[in-house]
Structure formats: structure tokens, C-alpha cells
Amino acid sequence: MFVEVEPLRGDLDTSVPISDDRSALRAGRRHRLTAVATPYMYLAPALICFALWVYWPLAQTFRLSFVRWNLLPTTPSVGVGLANYRHVLRLPQLQQAAETTGLYMVGLLALGVVLPALIAVVTQGLGSRAQAFYRSVLFLPVLISPVVAATLWSFLFAPNGGAVNSILGNVGVSPRNWLFDPTTAPLSLIVIAGWKVLGASILIVSAGLVNIGPEYYEAAALDGAGRLRRFTEITVPLLSPTLLFLLTTAVLVAEGQIMFPLIDTLTSGGPSRATTDIYYLLYSLGFTSFDVGLASAAAVVFFVAFAATAVPCLGLLERFSRYQD
């Protein structure tokens, strides 16, 4: 007769249950509790800060968009339903500001993503010495604050004897008042913002290219892929997280963080609102119109539009960075 053997010769006496030492159990439970709470405690400072200065104000903006109020603590706010929204959508400035915003975005996309990517790709593969030198030069505008950049460029764009006019004068362009001409003012601002982001973007794309590593290209070359194929099948896909990051920052962040100070310090939205984008419109509605409800409703409308643009970007970005982990 064949008999199967018991696999476990562990001398294990499982009949005796684990000892029922209550004090140990209680101590254990306490530890488990603190262990559960620990990560939340580490998160608290950052989250409280975000809650207080981002999410709570956001909720307030929503609330205020349904009232009429003039920002004075002494006057009460009155609920007006959707009136503020109707008002906002009929604001004459809104369409112009939206168009200007679009123009800025295209400009930042060109000068902060496309051009830097092209430059980085065509200059890729220089020696590390040369690269270190160019890097330290290209980084410089990052150090320059938007306000200082505004100062500097208002001097260069000055109508009488400014460097831009005199250099263009040499090639026969008649002098202009760049920042006070409705057709050139928005473009001038784009040039300034582009000057501030161009070098930094080149650095980031170049680093992304270095990160790809030569072995992919070697493998592709062995597979018989030509230059164009290598570019479209290796460079572009492996670089896309970096490009996406640039896209998100250049288009979504740069306009609020760089363009806004430029507008505020150089043109105050003029001339004849030609440089007013949505950000600046919101700001001036809030601080010059003293109509809190209207400003808040505009803010809500803008927030919704902004989030609708940004969520896909951030989602893609998060997905790409997940792949890299």
C-alpha cells in the first residue's frame, strides 16, 4: 500500500493557540494606532497650508460668485443668484482677454517648447566642457525676476534711443513705441517672456536627450533605422514626458507667473486693453472694480476653463512619470 508522507516535519505544535497576553495585545494596538496616524501627521503642514491658501479660498470664490458685495467689511453681501455669471459672460472685455490669452499661449508654446526643443535636438551631442559652458549661460534668465526683466526690456524697448529701435533702425525699420502700440505691445511681452524661458527650456530638453542614452540609438542603428526613423521612433517618444512637462509649465504656469508681472509692471493691461489677458482681467476686476461678486464669478468661469485644459496635461504627465518609476 502506498501512503503519502506529511510534508511538514516542523515539530510544530499548532494545537496550543497563540498566548492570550492581553497587555501585549493592548500595547500592540496602541502601536498600530500611532503607526496609522503617522503619515497623516507628516502630511499635515503641507496639506493645512494648501487647504488654507488654495482650497478654502477657492471655495470662497465659488461662494462669493453668487453675491453682491463691495469688499467693505461694514456692508453686507447680498445673494443675487446667477446674475454675476450673466454679467460676466456679457462683459465686453472678456472676449478680447480670451483672445490675448490664446495669443500668449501660442507665443509661449513657440518660444518655450517648440523652439527650445528644436535647438536642443540640433545641438545635441557636444562635449561636456562646451555643454557646461552653454548651460551656465543659458540658465542666467532664470535668475532674473520678472520685474527686473520688465525693467530691463522697457529700457531696450524705449521709443527714443532704445536698443531695439536702434538695432532695427540699422536694417531700415522705422522706430516704434513697442510697448504702447496696441499691435506690437502683446508681441513685445511675448518676446520678453520668451527670453526668460527659452534658455531654461533648452537645458531641460537637452538633459532629457542625454537621459535617453546611446544604447537605444545603437540598437536602432543595428536594426537599420535611418536618421529620421531614429528621431521619430526613439527621440520623440522617449522625450515626450520632458516635452509634456515643459508644455504644462510653459503654457499653464508661465502665463500666470511670468506674463502677469510683465503686464502689471509694463503696460497695466494697456494700451486700450491690448495686453490684458484673462489673468490680468481677473486681477483688475478684483482690485479696481470693487465688485467682488463679478470678479468671483469671472474667477470661477476662468477656473473651470483652466482646469479643463490642465487636467488632461497633468493626467498625461502623471501617467508618463509612472512609466519611468
Added chain:
Amino acid sequence: MARIRLHHITKAYGDTVALDDISLDVAHGELLVLLGPSGCGKSTLLRVMAGLIHPDRGGVEVDGRDVTTLPPRQRNTAMVFQSYALYPHLSVRRNLGFGLRAHRRPRTEIEEKVADVAARLGLDRLLDRRPRELSGGQRQRVALGRAMVRDPAVFLMDEPLSNLDAQLRTATRMELAALHRSLDATFVYVTHDQVEAMTLGTRIAVLDGGRLQQVGTPAQIYDEPANVFVARFLGAPPMNLLPAVASSRDRRVLLEGAALSAVLWEGEVAERAVTVGVRPERLRIGGAGAAGARFRSRVVAVENLGNDEVAICQAAEERICVRGPRPLGLRAGENVELVASVDDLRLFDPASGRRMVWVPDACDNHKLPAGTVHDVR
């Protein structure tokens, strides 16, 4: 004193079950080796013992005390990691004393113990170096010393030798064995190297897919594998396994396979399929008339191991290996009959994979040998 008992430990990461209902009893002073292929849950089990991971179900008990939910610092265990995990920013001296400082021991005691351990491990002259200024073997020693300084009741080691080269590994293995003998502590040692497992362990626990396959002394694990997995996992090359049919004729049990035939012991058995196992070093090159099992095969290749030779043969559909002192006297292409004595055959149930033993029919069910479970006739 430290006797560790694990009760029905289960741990899952999402869909992967890393540990599946593991119960284990480690006596005080033992060196238990956890052996198994990559990803079988060895490290996870060790981390459960250390308190770094809480099991989903089940409990850990040390000397009768339930420590399942205790944090590592209250467990009096030390651990040696595969990567050594030395603190890169601290000198060897401070690495060694780190645990004692964390437990707020007095300075003089820390210095004494560090000096003592450093002397024992020959680290005296490296005390002021940083880990990155050490060789692999020296790092391994520091990791070991960091565990020893704490005088723990339990040493947990996760593949501590796997980053060393072959020679250093052998030397360090012997030192570890000596250390275990000299310390009054329980060791749990993870490895996937069977030589380490066989030479170091007082007992070996074989894991696969998060399940315990067998627990026993090295000899038991090697000679009496509980199932096909254990039989295949140990040995170089592993145990040969071939399908056959068991039947009886004239009150004798016989085995018949595509390329094998064997006459076993007296007895009656209904015809059934079995898996026949035999270790490569137990096979001999056939002579006339030898009793036992005979395997008809053709040599495919001969491998030279230096001291031994391994001949890889084709027996019908199966591969079968023979190992013996060099030269074996076999050449590729040759037909050869391999012989094994009946005592060296191991029989497994093809369906469950578990090993079977023969119980003479006269013996009734009440007197089954210890360790047998049920009748499968």
C-alpha cells in the same frame, strides 16, 4: 532564549499572495534556513519576523509572547540585509554603534561593545572609514557586526552572502557557522543557494509560491523530499523524475515505464501511475544482473565539472542525468543502461506531487509509521 513560532501567517500584495498560511516553529539556538526560488516570499517572511511588515492574518510569537503588532525596536532582533544597508554617511564605528545609540545606552558601554565586536570581526583598523571606502567583504562584516553589537536574541539574515564572490562566500559561510555555534541566539537565514542551506542549516524550510513545502534537517530535505518541487529544487543536477506505472505480478510490485523497468518489493498493488525519482549520483552504469531499477538511455552530452562528470542522457521522452567521479567513461551518442538500487528510488504521486512510502500490507492502519497521513490506494 528565543523560540519563534509563526501561526498561519498570510500576507498579500494586491493579487500576489506573498505568504500563504505559513506555520513554523523555530527552537531556541537553531539556525533555520529559508530556502526557495526568487519571489517565493522568503524576504517577506523574514520581514514579518522582524516586525517590518504586519501580516494580513496570523501571528508571531516569541517565547510565548505575542509580538505580531510590536514595532521592530521592541523585538530584540537584528537583521543583516542583502545590500548590507550600511549608513553611507557614518563611519564604521558609528555604523556599529548606531543601534545602541538609538536605544540610549551609555557611551562607555557602546564604545566597549563596538571595540569588542570590531576585534572579533577583524574590523579594528577600518573603524574610521566610511562604507564606500570598504570592499564587499568588509562591508558584509560591518553589517554582521552591526547586528552582533546589539546582542540580539534573534538574528535575521537576508541572503547575506549573495553579493560576495565564490571564494569569499565559502570562507564567510564557515565563519557564520562558527559564529552561530558561539552565540546563544536563534538564527533565521534566507538564501536561494542550496549549498549554503545544506551546510549552514540545522533545519531547512523550503518555500515556493508563498507556501511552505517542507521543513526538516538538511539530510531529510535532500534524502526524503516531501514532494516533486523539493526533489527538483535541491541537488546539482536535481533528482531525475520519470513517469511509470506500478503494478504487481506474482505478489511482487513492479514498475514499468517507457525506458525503465524495476522489480521492487513483495506486495500487492492495483495498477496506478507513479513518478519515479532517483538522484543522479545514485545511478550506476549498468552491469549484468544487478537488482533494482534499469533505465535504458542514450548519452546526449557529457559535462566536465572538474572533480565529477555529468552525463545527460535521453531515456525515451525524458532527460536523465548521471553524476559520478571523472571520468565516467561515457561518450555522446553511446547507448547506456543505468541502474539504481531499490533503496535509492523515490516514488511520487503524479497528481499531488507528494512522495509516497510503501507500507507492508500486514500492517494495519492503526500502526502507520509516524508522519504518514492517509491511504491513497
Added chain:
Amino acid sequence: MFQVTPDPRTDSANPPPPPRRGGGRRDTTIARHAVLIAVGLLVVAPLVWLILAMFRAPRTLFSESLPFKPHLANLAHALSELPWSQLLLHTVTMAIGVSLGQLLSGLLAAYAFSCWQFRGQRLLMLVVIGTWLVPFQVTILPNYVLLSKLGLLNSVAGVIVPQLSSTFAVLLLRQHLKNFPSELIEAARIDGLSSWSILWRVVVPNLGPSLAALEILLFIGAWNEYLWPLIVYRSPDSVLQVGISHLLSVTDPDYGALLAAAGLATLPLLVLYLILQRRIVDAFVRSGLR
């Protein structure tokens, strides 16, 4: 007769010559340099202009003649037009306070995100990333109201407090901590350290250079910050950026003084950059790689 077996070392073939580096492409290399030099000039020229203008005489500010006799009148004007000691004190306090606060809160949050698994982890991560969806301009008014209720308007503290945590710092540090060897943290747990001590005695010492680099980036960001001071502390003596924007906002600005002031306001960062250049650029570039 004994015969010595041949020395196996003499047997080996001559090593193959080292592969030539991809030379012979001199013209494309020159073209690459040309492109980068052109871009570099474009980037640097305005800065050179700024520095030259700072030292020109106020009357010849717009002339392009070189060389010229350096003049300090612009600097003198700049120094007299703005309350520099106040501005510097405020700006330095703000930049240090904001950058250290962001570093610390970011470090703690990143530690939680990368070393624990807890309920709501993904949601809380979205809460952090989600702050990028809320442009500053959307929440200006409620923030202004809140700050005035807290009595923080027109003070440096009021500029610091709302900026104490930064999404960028959390995300970057989370990336660093994810790459931190987990066995090191486990070893410290076995050695008996609490999670708080592990952070300060194991994690921070080993992240030192990355933390320092991030701190400098945050410092630069805080130094150049314009939006929050604009809302909270809108007076000519608040911080440098606001002070300069005041000079700029008059209808016919004194460009000499203005440029000198702008140069002076950037000087501390330039000095920092000269000293720690490689570190800063590395940290910046790495923060852009995903």
C-alpha cells in the same frame, strides 16, 4: 626532459585598437556651436546692456559708444530712491523663511508619500498636484480677505505665511525619496529609531546635496516672487520686487536709477550663482526631468 608549458599570457592576441570617437563631423560640430552661441548671445546681450547702462552717465544712458568712462551716478540715484536697508531686510527674511518653510513642509509630505502606504494616499496626492489647477489670480480676493482678517496685511509675515508650502518641492522630494534605498530605512527601524529620528538621522544626512540644491532653487524663487507681495504688502518699502515695480510704474521713469536698482536687486542671486553654479543648474535641470 622536462618541458615548460607555454605561458598563457603570452598567448593572448594584441588588444584591438580602441574605437575611434565619432570624428570627421567637424562642420556639424561647428554648426552646433554656432547655434548655441547665437542663442547664448541673445540671452546674454540684454544682461550685458543692463550692466553697461548701470555704469553710464545718466545723460548718455541710451548711447551705444564703447568704451566709456564708468560713472556711478546711476547707482547713487538708485541708492537714494529706494529704502534699501528695509527692502533688503524684508526680502532676505522672506526668501529665507519661505524657502526653508517650503523645504521642510515638502520634505515631511514627501516622506509620508514615499515611505508609507495609507488610506487616501492617491487622493491626497491629487490634492497636492491639484493646487496647480488653481491659478493664483482665481483666489486673490478671498486670500486678501483672509489675510486682512488675520491682521497679516502689510507685513513680511503676511507674505511668508501663505507661501509656506510648495507643490514643486513636494513632488521633487517625493522623487528623491522614492529612489532612497528602502533597506536603509528598514535597517534603521530594526536598530530602533522612530520614524522621526529616521528622517533626521538617516534620510536627511544622505539627501544633503539634493536638499541644499532644492533650497537654493526655492530661495531664488522666493527672492523673485512678485504676486504675493503685490497683494499683501503693497508699499515702496516692502520687498525688492515691489520696490522696483514702484519705480517703474511712474510715467517717465528715471531709467538710470531704475536699471541700477534692478541690477542691485539681482546681484545677490548672481553671486550665489557664481559660487554654486553647477549645483544650481543641475538641480534645476533635474527638476524638469520626469
